[in-house]
Amino acid sequence: MNKIILAVGFCIAGVLLIAFLLIKSQGGLSGDPGAFASMDGPAIFGRSCARCHGKLGEGIPNLTPPLRGRNIPLAHIKKQIQKGSLKMPALPFIRGKALDRLARHVAGLK
Ligand code: HEC
Structure with a gap:
């Protein structure tokens, strides 16, 4: 059970990281x-x-x-x-x- 929660947590963290990097790469068009x-x-x-x-x-x-x-x-x-x-x-x-x-x-x- 704990492993599932941990895995889900990592997935969410991964998605957030990718979203953050995408927003960062737009730098210059907002600011x-x-x-x-x-x-x-x-x-x-x-x-x-x-x-x-x-x-x-x-x-x-x-x-x-x-x-x-x-x-x-x-x-x-x-x-x-x-x-x-x-x-x-x-x-x-x-x-x-x-x-x-x-x-x-x-x-x-x-
Ligand atoms: C997302 C792409 C994009 C970005 C970023 C961008 N431009 Fe443009 N720019 C265009 C396009 C496409 C046109 C043609 C305009 C049209 O036909 O509506 C244009 C037109 C222009 C024109 C008018 C040229 C003319 O012949 O009248 C100027 C000046 C200009 N841009 C300056 C800038 C400057 C300075 C920046 C940075 C602050 C910038 N642009 C960022 C896409 C961009």
Whole structure:
């Protein structure tokens, strides 16, 4: 009897661990604004944008537009991050100075 309880306990712990790891691996698409406070533009880009737009902002064919070499206006970049669009999720937890740093980095991608 005790063995069954123990086995069930391990199963529950395993499921919780997997759920936790899955949530952790989503990191960057959700977040505490404080986590971005100490990160520079490239670091935030790497964490929250690169998975979809490529490490260098080169875009992924048929999936995301390239961001580099386009001189995208700062205001447009910020709005896109804050509001999202049809196919891009909003990332409103990136804001304030972190948003400024990120937008300047994206605008300057060559
Ligand atoms: C889940 C994937 C995904 C993530 C993460 C993501 N984007 Fe996007 N992004 C897209 C898609 C898809 C589009 C095309 C928008 C559309 O057609 O609705 C887009 C469009 C854009 C545009 C508009 C480009 C244009 O041509 O007008 C900008 C700017 C942008 N993203 C910046 C960012 C930044 C900066 C980040 C990180 C904070 C980011 N994106 C994170 C998927 C993503």
